Amino acid sequence: MFRSYISIALLLFTLTSVKAEDIDELVNKECTRIGSKLGSVNIQDCLDVNLTATDGRSVNNAPILIKEYPPLQRRSPLGKVLLIGGIHGDEYSSVSIVFKWMKTLDQYHSGLFHWHVTPLLNPDGLLRRKSQRINANDVDLNRNFPMDDWENTALKHWETFTGRNPRYYPGKSPLSEPESTWLVNHINEFNPDVIVAVHAPHGIVDYDGPRDAPYKLGRLHLNLLGTYPGSLGNYAGIQRKIPVVTIELPYAGIMPTNKEINDIWRDMVRWLSENITEEAYIESHSINQDAAPS
Numbered sequence: 414m415f416r417s418y419i420s421i422a423l424l425l426f427t428l429t430s431v432k433a434e435d436i437d438e439l440v441n442k443e444c445t446r447i448g449s450k451l452g453s454v455n456i457q458d459c460l461d462v463n464l465t466a467t468d469g470r471s472v473n474n475a476p477i478l479i480k481e482y483p484p485l486q487r488r489s490p491l492g493k494v495l496l497i498g499g500i501h502g503d504e505y506s507s508v509s510i511v512f513k514w515m516k517t518l519d520q521y522h523s524g525l526f527h528w529h530v531t532p533l534l535n536p537d538g539l540l541r542r543k544s545q546r547i548n549a550n551d552v553d554l555n556r557n558f559p560m561d562d563w564e565n566t567a568l569k570h571w572e573t574f575t576g577r578n579p580r581y582y583p584g585k586s587p588l589s590e591p592e593s594t595w596l597v598n599h600i601n602e603f604n605p606d607v608i609v610a611v612h613a614p615h616g617i618v619d620y621d622g623p624r625d626a627p628y629k630l631g632r633l634h635l636n637l638l639g640t641y642p643g644s645l646g647n648y649a650g651i652q653r654k655i656p657v658v659t660i661e662l663p664y665a666g667i668m669p670t671n672k673e674i675n676d677i678w679r680d681m682v683r684w685l686s687e688n689i690t691e692e693a694y695i696e697s698h699s700i701n702q703d704a705a706p707s
């Protein structure tokens with residue numbers, strides 16, 4: 414009896430360690446691909462972040478990687494933030510800047526927020542000879558999210574307003590793609606208070622959601638571009654009332670300066686502190702009112 418316990422324990426140990434090794438191997442392989450592709454992130458930069466492979470896989474079976482910065486013992490976080498880069502595979506800077514911010518968090522994570530960071534939602538779009546916006550099924554992931562009457566909204570919008578531009582193809586049905594499906598499942602599990610999605614190259618801040626938008630992050634000013642049917646902003650911000658901050662960097666292929674990278678981060682953290690939850694919003698706004706001359 415005792416011996417069989419030992420064998421079961423040994424078997425479980427072997428299974429879990431093999432599994433951990435497999436996941437490490439997956440991350441190493443993916444970091445090699447990412448570091449070889451991006452100019453501003455090398456293989457070691459990627460490995461240093463200690464990403465984990467989720468159970469999410471792209472169309473071509475690449476793992477969707479994540480880094481968690483969990484709550485720390487000394488304080489309870491103000492809220493949960495999901496930070497996403499690389500929804501579009503040809504927006505290199507949107508992936509690289511998320512790696513830079515993870516480096517900042519690695520050094521300074523203070524437990525102010527509970528972060529989940531996904532630097533590259535669309536690995537198949539980025540990690541190919543010629544990077545592309547769309548995924549390996551030629552779908553724009555940022556048009557593949559569910560909404561009411563999707564065929565007559567997202568699909569219709571693509572046909573009518575984009576003239577069937579292949580760069581904006583929303584797919585054959587909502588959540589037809591494994592990457593967008595993984596993201597929705599992850600939103601359901603993590604239940605973030607705010608989502609920050611990084612794109613390029615419009616050089617502005619866009620916002621969808623229930624609270625006051627950030628007016629300015631670094632040198633990027635608020636400019637509401639409108640909410641496209643099937644986009645993450647529409648799905649999470651409008652339908653599910655989870656604030657979605659969209660950071661549109663000025664160039665897809667050129668990184669902002671280090672100062673600008675830090676300025677955007679600082680302003681974003683400040684905005685998050687004041688807006689991440691209903692309570693934070695009310696508190697920061699009542700302070701402002703008290704401070705105002707009557």
Ligand SMILES: [Zn+2]
Nearest residue numbers: 501504612613
């Ligand atoms: Zn984009």
